[in-house]
Amino acid sequence: MSADPDSYVDLRSDTVTRPSPAMRRAMADAEVGDDWYGDDPTVNRLQDAAAELAGKEAALYLPTGTLCNQIAMHAFVRPGRFVACEATAHVGGTEAASAATMSGIAFRRVPARARGLLSADQVAAVLEPDPYDVDQVDLVAIENTHQLGGGSVLPVGDLAAIAKVCAGCGTPLYLDGARIFNACAVSGTTVADYAGHVDALMFCLSKGLGAPIGSLLAGDREFIREARRLKILLGGAWRQAGMMAAAGLIALRDGPGRLAEDHAHAQRLAEGIAEIMPDGVDLGAVVTNIVFVDASSSGHSPREWEQRLAEHRVRVTLVSGRVRMLTHADVTARDIETALAAWRRVAAELIP
Numbered sequence: 001m002s003a004d005p006d007s008y009v010d011l012r013s014d015t016v017t018r019p020s021p022a023m024r025r026a027m028a029d030a031e032v033g034d035d036w037y038g039d040d041p042t043v044n045r046l047q048d049a050a051a052e053l054a055g056k057e058a059a060l061y062l063p064t065g066t067l068c069n070q071i072a073m074h075a076f077v078r079p080g081r082f083v084a085c086e087a088t089a090h091v092g093g094t095e096a097a098s099a100a101t102m103s104g105i106a107f108r109r110v111p112a113r114a115r116g117l118l119s120a121d122q123v124a125a126v127l128e129p130d131p132y133d134v135d136q137v138d139l140v141a142i143e144n145t146h147q148l149g150g151g152s153v154l155p156v157g158d159l160a161a162i163a164k165v166c167a168g169c170g171t172p173l174y175l176d177g178a179r180i181f182n183a184c185a186v187s188g189t190t191v192a193d194y195a196g197h198v199d200a201l202m203f204c205l206s207k208g209l210g211a212p213i214g215s216l217l218a219g220d221r222e223f224i225r226e227a228r229r230l231k232i233l234l235g236g237a238w239r240q241a242g243m244m245a246a247a248g249l250i251a252l253r254d255g256p257g258r259l260a261e262d263h264a265h266a267q268r269l270a271e272g273i274a275e276i277m278p279d280g281v282d283l284g285a286v287v288t289n290i291v292f293v294d295a296s297s298s299g300h301s302p303r304e305w306e307q308r309l310a311e312h313r314v315r316v317t318l319v320s321g322r323v324r325m326l327t328h329a330d331v332t333a334r335d336i337e338t339a340l341a342a343w344r345r346v347a348a349e350l351i352p
């Protein structure tokens, strides 16, 4: 799998993008300082830009979205207490062992009625006081877009209703907005529109926005002061990080405006696969840059599809027994046609 990346159409994730020429130049020219001391001017500019964009008092630049989530949960949740989240959310699934190890946190995982999107009444139910006073939910975490929900978008109004329930219970609300810009591109809203309803949020620069590394955690000044303490405590003070922040600033400037293109490419990909395998794709679920294919009706395992697609130079990944593909800045309209041609060829091999 170490072949020249240009010879593949890589749909495994939107994290596989390589920095644009503008990012490379900005990285080479970046003004830097020691971020432990708060001295890196490029990191500081990025943090200020992120805070402003989110309409929050402050922001903290961190290497990964996972570290943003872990620091936020550590700050909001006491050991032995719960985070309430959707049943297939990243924080309570992929990150559950991290939260257990780093913070002694457990999860109340609430299955959504559809596509990973929780409603205010479901949040109200999970926040009902435990009559025995044992189970205590210290934080509600919402994921938008919802990855395992197929990149589904929670409308701002729904988040506002959830926020009202949380406020009524005195429970803080956190937004895992790894792909919040994709949600904004669909719903025609700003990050601040969403962020205004939550106590804190994170978003990734390293996904649809195309930066090589980095995510931002945003919230009020006191929360970010504590988050910075935890960042240093966990060994995350990354010195002259301005090299990376410079690419991050370009991602923030150029990234959001081109996401509609990724969404159109995902739509075309989903429609093309639906022609090959009508019951494999839920077309209504494809609203952002993620396409899930359930290949079980073919009688072949998703692993078999993954391996055969790779032989035709198309890389996909497997998530929860389905084939997952994401569009991103390094995927062109032509790449989508190449991918569809590969699907057709594999279908001809596997489906009699």
Ligand SMILES: *Cc1c(COP(=O)(O)O)cnc(C)c1O
Pocket: 063, 064, 065, 066, 067, 069, 090, 091, 143, 147, 176, 178, 179, 204, 206, 215
């Ligand atoms: C990718 C992702 C994360 C983690 O981000 P990393 O930068 O990969 O650590 C968290 N939440 C969601 C919803 C994600 O998709």
